[in-house]
Amino acid sequence: MTDAGLRPGVRLALDWGDARIGVAACDSAGILAYPVETVAGGSQALARLTALVAEYEPIEVVIGLPRSLRGGEGPAAKKIRRNAASLARRISPIRVRFVDERFTTVEAARTLTEQGRTARQQRRVIDQVAAVTILEQALETERSTGQxxxxxxxxxxAGEE
Structure with missing residues (x-):
């Protein structure tokens, strides 16, 4: 652990949607989270995500898990869990963790609006900004809890999901 309560190492975060997957990373000290790219959903998504993991060499991949306001999981969360399992098999032994992503897209849209971006301009980067928000929340949780x-x-x- 570092003095900040963080394990040293780069992390990647994913805001996984059907059409797009926002990707963010942080430096090895966990100080700065930044957008990486938006990966198109579909058949080539896992290959691109696997390549990003190989490029960044993270200690873990943090994936936002959508939950209802009551904390339950619906069909979207189940789909993300299946996708995450497919990714995890490709990138093993790098671990995958789920964090609650409620309101991250709303927060990302607010941030972009405050920066003066129109809704049309936001579409290209909102998933990346949501991934940055997911990663910042994960880093803050680890700093405050040491876990x-x-x-x-x-x-x-495979086959038992």
């Missing part, structure tokens, strides 16, 4: 954020993905053998 890794969220919940780890527990992989089951």
């Amino acid at each position: 890794p954020p969220g919940m780890p993905l527990e992989l089951r053998p």
